[in-house]
Amino acid sequence: MSYLFPTYARWDVTPVKAKGAYLTAKDGKEYLDFTSGISVCNLGHAPENVKKAVEEQLELFWHTSNLFQIELQEKVAKQLTKASGLDLVFFGNSGAEANEAAIKLARKATTRTKIITFIDSFHGRTFATMSATGQDKIKTGFGPMLETFEYVKMNDINALKTALDANTAAIMFEVIQGEGGINEGQADFLKEAEKLAHENGSLIIIDEIQTGIGRTGKAFAFQHIGLDPDIVSVAKGIASGFPLGAIIGKAHLSEAFSAGSHGSTFGGNPVALAAAKETLETIFAESFLADVTKKGEKLHSLLQETLKDTPIFKKIKGKGLMVGIELTEEAGPFITKAREQNLLILTAGTHVIRLLPPLNVTDEEIEKAVKILGDLLKG
Numbered sequence: 001m002s003y004l005f006p007t008y009a010r011w012d013v014t015p016v017k018a019k020g021a022y023l024t025a026k027d028g029k030e031y032l033d034f035t036s037g038i039s040v041c042n043l044g045h046a047p048e049n050v051k052k053a054v055e056e057q058l059e060l061f062w063h064t065s066n067l068f069q070i071e072l073q074e075k076v077a078k079q080l081t082k083a084s085g086l087d088l089v090f091f092g093n094s095g096a097e098a099n100e101a102a103i104k105l106a107r108k109a110t111t112r113t114k115i116i117t118f119i120d121s122f123h124g125r126t127f128a129t130m131s132a133t134g135q136d137k138i139k140t141g142f143g144p145m146l147e148t149f150e151y152v153k154m155n156d157i158n159a160l161k162t163a164l165d166a167n168t169a170a171i172m173f174e175v176i177q178g179e180g181g182i183n184e185g186q187a188d189f190l191k192e193a194e195k196l197a198h199e200n201g202s203l204i205i206i207d208e209i210q211t212g213i214g215r216t217g218k219a220f221a222f223q224h225i226g227l228d229p230d231i232v233s234v235a236k237g238i239a240s241g242f243p244l245g246a247i248i249g250k251a252h253l254s255e256a257f258s259a260g261s262h263g264s265t266f267g268g269n270p271v272a273l274a275a276a277k278e279t280l281e282t283i284f285a286e287s288f289l290a291d292v293t294k295k296g297e298k299l300h301s302l303l304q305e306t307l308k309d310t311p312i313f314k315k316i317k318g319k320g321l322m323v324g325i326e327l328t329e330e331a332g333p334f335i336t337k338a339r340e341q342n343l344l345i346l347t348a349g350t351h352v353i354r355l356l357p358p359l360n361v362t363d364e365e366i367e368k369a370v371k372i373l374g375d376l377l378k379g
């Protein structure tokens with residue numbers, strides 16, 4: 001019997017140890033992990049440099065409160081602003097909290113209430129971020145959603161034009177929808193959406209919680225398109241598995257987040273920040289990001305080559321090391337079968353296999369995973 005609420009359909013794997021791209025279970029099985037804790041352990045499990053930074057911080061102090069000057073917050077905020085081209089950071093503990101902060105900030109700064117999001121998006125499980133999410137299955141049974149949000153089809157500029165009005169505080173989106181199926185926003189659509197928003201006095205909020213921190217081969221996915229967001233939300237990969245989330249915003253929004261307007265007891269915890277500082281120093285290096293692009297190209301092309309004549313294979317989606325394999329049938333059963341072959345992978349939407357290997361995955365690990373997937377999907 002379990003003492004946990006059954007909110008997750010858990011796998012029959014009990015981890016006891018994990019290092020790099022490999023995870024060892026209690027029964028002795030060793031898995032090649034192409035989930036990275038759902039885009040969190042981007043440097044693989046327990047990277048030595050991050051571990052050392054955390055150990056050093058543990059010797060110093062663990063928690064004070066945000067009433068103190070926390071030097072590590074300034075240092076990590078500088079890394080995030082430098083990498084994104086934005087100006088100011090607020091730290092929380094998770095993706096949903098980051099999006100909550102983004103929603104609150106956009107509403108207060110614009111004094112408007114409506115936020116447009118996209119169908120099939122995923123923005124979190126708190127009440128506002130669940131309401132923001134464009135998927136009914138996330139909301140079932142929870143009663144009326146917040147009325148703040150209006151959902152439009154991604155890549156449909158006319159639908160967006162119809163929804164955008166004088167009460168629109170922001171348009172909020174993922175550049176590539178992760179949970180929704182590795183669905184890419186088209187560059188010309190997103191650019192036009194941004195132009196329309198800014199002409200209308202509305203803000204652009206980009207949810208980089210899954211796509212950010214190097215996952216797509218750039219620090220942030222919006223940089224592939226040259227967008228100019230007002231607020232970017234990040235979490236997941238920011239601290240290699242320690243709980244941390246953040247929004248990065250433009251300086252002109254500062255007044256709306258004045259003292260006492262928003263907060264978090266644990267947000268910006270020094271131990272999580274020690275992990276973040278080291279993680280970001282590694283990932284935001286140009287040569288590291290170039291390598292992610294190279295590895296991503298290898299994974300995409302090897303999958304394409306291996307699967308091209310497989311009847312159930314439709315196409316490869318995504319960017320960098322955020323990869324979707326779209327099938328003509330449901331992806332779920334293949335996740336279980338891959339696990340039986342010691343490969344950990346995920347679904348995205350219903351018909352897409354999602355691969356999120358660590359960003360420092362080796363060529364050999366890529367080849368091993370593709371071989372297992374090829375054999376599975378060919379039947």
Ligand SMILES: Cc1ncc(COP(=O)(O)O)c(C=O)c1O
Pocket residue numbers: 094095096097099122123124125174178179207208209210211235236
């Ligand atoms: C794009 C996106 N936004 C928000 C979230 C929510 O993040 P968290 O689970 O840390 O609250 C997720 C989590 O999967 C996500 O992928």
